[in-house]
Amino acid sequence: MAPIALQHLRLIAVNIDGVLLNDTFSPVIHRFVVKNGGVYTAELERAVFSQPRLKAAAAIGVPGSPQEVAEAYFRERELYLQEHPVHPLAGAGRLLGRLRRLGVPLICYGGLERPHFDRHLARYAHYFDQPQYVCTNSFRPGVREIATDLFGLRCDQVLFIDDVARVAEAAQTLGAAFIGHPSSYEHSFQEQLMREAGVRHLVRSLDEIDESLLYTLDS
Numbered sequence: 001m002a003p004i005a006l007q008h009l010r011l012i013a014v015n016i017d018g019v020l021l022n023d024t025f026s027p028v029i030h031r032f033v034v035k036n037g038g039v040y041t042a043e044l045e046r047a048v049f050s051q052p053r054l055k056a057a058a059a060i061g062v063p064g065s066p067q068e069v070a071e072a073y074f075r076e077r078e079l080y081l082q083e084h085p086v087h088p089l090a091g092a093g094r095l096l097g098r099l100r101r102l103g104v105p106l107i108c109y110g111g112l113e114r115p116h117f118d119r120h121l122a123r124y125a126h127y128f129d130q131p132q133y134v135c136t137n138s139f140r141p142g143v144r145e146i147a148t149d150l151f152g153l154r155c156d157q158v159l160f161i162d163d164v165a166r167v168a169e170a171a172q173t174l175g176a177a178f179i180g181h182p183s184s185y186e187h188s189f190q191e192q193l194m195r196e197a198g199v200r201h202l203v204r205s206l207d208e209i210d211e212s213l214l215y216t217l218d219s
Contacts, residue, residue: 005103006218009177010157012099013146016110016133018163019181019206020092021120024084025049026185028077029060035076036062042189049190050141050166053111086120091206096127102214105129109146111137143170159217161209165193172197177217179209 017025029048033040038061047059057069064072099106106128108117117133118125125132134150136142147158155174160167163181171178180202182191194202201217203209 005101006215008157009102009159009218010104010153011147011151012102012104012106012159013134013161014096014099014106014108015160015162015164015167016108016117016121017112018183019161020088020096020108020124021086022084022089023163023183023185023188024077024081024086026183026188026190027084028073028080030185030187031080032062032073032076033060038062040187042193045189046166046193050111050162050164052140053137088121088124089206093124095206095209096124098209098211098214100127105151107134107146108132109134109136109142111135111140113137141167141170143167143174143176147174147176159214163190165190165197165199168194168199169197172199179203179213179217181206181209 014020017023030040033044044059044061048056051059053070054066057066057073060069062069062072108121108128110116113135114133134146139145143160144155147153147155155176159177159179160171161179161181162168163183168178168180178199178201180194180199182188182194182202191202201213
């Protein structure tokens with residue numbers, strides 16, 4: 001590993017879905033809610049995103065137990081993925097290369113289990129430090145748990161890059177650095193929610209996360 005180029009940050013944590021991979025959650029949740037007679041609102045999206053799976057299922061407002069709703073949701077997701085496969089976003093490799101050159105540990109995290117990372121980011125696995133991927137389903141949004149419990153760092157020593165406002169709010173509360181990459185999906189409220197939360201650093205593309213922005217966050 002190259003000498004540490006950053007002065008303050010000691011870990012960079014990058015969310016998998018919606019940052020490194022295309023957003024396949026917003027479209028499916030929207031379709032699932034509307035298909036079941038619900039109304040998709042910013043309040044619903046806030047209650048569902050970056051929550052433990054069964055808590056999110058309970059918040060969707062679809063009839064059934066949380067376990068039944070979660071199972072129905074993932075069936076809907078499989079149908080969606082047949083026409084809209086998971087794939088790395090444009091610029092994902094370039095971003096990871098820039099982050100790797102900063103000389104601090106780099107990990108990926110998300111709400112799905114490890115096989116999701118292995119299947120879709122195998123070609124980029126060499127960029128990440130061990131454990132490479134952290135599943136946050138049991139402790140979402142996971143800012144404190146990743147920073148302190150897993151890596152023994154203060155939250156202000158970690159940069160999170162995520163597409164969900166709930167993570168941004170947790171980062172702000174705990175003093176962690178944050179870059180928002182909200183979904184461009186037409187029915188998504190994440191950019192609105194991030195702006196309402198006062199997120200300072202929002203990007204539309206991964207190439208906007210350049211050395212200048214990264215060093216600004218390190219200062």
